[in-house]
Amino acid sequence: MKEIKFDGRYPSVDDLRNHAIKKIPKFAFEYLDGGCNNDVNLIKNTKEIRDVELIPSYLDQHLGSDMKTELFGHTYDAPFGIAPVGLQGLMWPNAPEILAKSAFEHNIPFILSTVTTSSIEKIGEITQGKAWFQLYYPAKEEVRQDILDRAWAAGYRVLVILCDVPTFGFRPRDIRNGLAMPPKMSLSNIIQILKRPEWAIKTLKYGQPNFQTLKPYMPKNLDLAQLGKFMDDTFSGRLTQERIKPIREKWKGKLVLKGVANEKDAKSAIALGLDGLIVSNHGGRQLDAGESTLMPMKRIAQLYGDQIKVMMDSGLREGPDIARCMASGSQFTFLGRSFMYGVAALGEKGGDHTISLLKVQLQQIMDQCGCAKTADLKNHLKL
Template sequence: MQSEINSNYPSIEDLRLKAKKRVPLFAFEYLDGGCNEDVSIIRNTSDIRKVQLQPRYLHNYGESSTKTKIMGLEYDAPFGIAPVGLQGLMWPNSPEILARAAHKHNIPFVLSTVTTMDIERASELTEGKAWFQLYNPVEDELRDQILNRAEAAHCPVLVLLCDVPTFGYRPRDIRNGLALPPKMSVQNILQILGKPTWAFNTLKYGQPTFETLRQHIPEGLNLKQLGYFMDKTFSGKLNEERIKPIRDKWKGKLVLKGVASEQDTLEAIKMGFDGIIVSNHGGRQLDAAQSTISSLKSITKHGDKIEIMMDSGLRSGPDIARAIASGAKFTFMGRSFMYGVAALGNKGGNHTIAITKRQFQQVMDQLCCKRVEDLPKHLLTTN
């Protein structure tokens, strides 16, 4: 692991600052920004970092281990790579880089329906271990076709997204005319010319597209028509009627992502979900939202009925430890890994996983905590 760490970038913030220098502004702002005034994205991390942990030095705890189980699968660390849309726009070929790194380090990689690598390639790179996140189609036939492909690719876990009933109001993306491919305004062209490595890699790997959906998108659509197609084809609104046929058809583990309340947790248990991911979409949907760590507090009491995971706001190994001590069984990060790839290219996935593992291991050792599941014993209760 030590050889995979570039000592010039020992933190996620170091990677973020390097990524900002290598990525056109329109793509970096899509990755880095939240919605409206960015209140939610800032609150997520600041609230996580209010959590305090207490070490116990004077007892014989033995060697600590970062291994953990979730969804019946064992991983080498209690964090995975969250689904991120338009990954190839932010850094060319980034989903492949991250899928390879996740498989090498034995952590889960979650593929988004609207990213720039298809289900089959994700399965190939991870030997059938990639999770798949479904943006639920309006039409049952298309939904079933995508589910059949995920099943054929041996995806062990299907993740349903529930926190995008509408698209967040993102001033930066509106200003930048963000689309796929990006709008070629004079401003955006100048940004691209100023980032030659990004531009060269985009030429090398080709313009990013929604690869999983490629066969379903009519040819020759302009950007406006593609937007209409996506709005017409997918709906982020979920309810029991729309979820039941998915639960009936999908034979693997089923997870609901975007849960932010105890009420929705109880509904998820009732509908037969195996797990939930407490999330507010990385602060990109509702600027008035409660932070994820705050939402988690009212949900953890139901951990004996459903496996509880968390994303949004996590940026380091200590953040992961704080979330698990607060009741999450597992965690995911999205932006952090994208910063890593944008900063370091093909080496960015392995580097980011390696430093996060090392940070988390250090916290475990410092707390004298032998097992990941023992972290809640080190939580300091604060008002």
């Protein structure tokens, strides 16, 4: 078990966020920090989680708390993992490698996104095949199958398929910043980079970020306009039941559907033979007029929690948020921005610091409530 030790100068995720603002260019921070449209759903996600109250237990005997949580035949050291995040290397150079290594050492799951900046093979090597892989649905069957073959060969045994991106979210900050991959070198963006010399130097060291997993399928020397067309042509958007069926037939490991936001889709996932759901609204980055993640998760967990693993992401920031979601019915949780704030703020030490911080926070909540294990948190939910 990895020693739990964090930097006392940054004892909260808000501290990490405030430091991250000073470390990375504005266009990269706004991509990480923002939601879509007017950020209504982004704000609501965290607010409604934090409206959940827990009831402590002080006079009953309590011999200690154990955060270990079994999921898909593996016992993790904590009931949370690192959610998939696109363009991680844009926000901090080498970020996916840093976070994957920390996740492996702390024995929690790391989910690699198709559109982040490290390859299936590299993360598989770092995690000894213990990582999960998130698939954006490719339009071409040969590309889809090759990606799945690569993931299996690299040791991945949990595949996460994404259903909440039938269209890309409307994100005003990114439009204003001209965000692309690589970012457009407008005068404003160049000035932002010059103000962040450590980020610039490390970017030179590790190379310009790009879509490493997709490189074998991309024509060489794409300009920005061609890259956009390639992405539109490669990913056909809406993930239907008919598109899930052949993936279920071919993938021999655990199959998880991410982006579920209603009971109907959850019921369909069970009928298709999936192993788990991640109730999610993409961190509030897709549908500003939608529900917070907590609300559908509670309903889905109540209806189907005994038939399929119900997990969630979106809106969780700190250890108490993990406890609130577990108490509300989630069997496991994932955080994205918290870990990216950590690595942007502290670089190579950011992953270890953030995981350790969340573990300490969650342990304190469990001890206050008198929970011997994470499954006991539901017994302390204030109804």
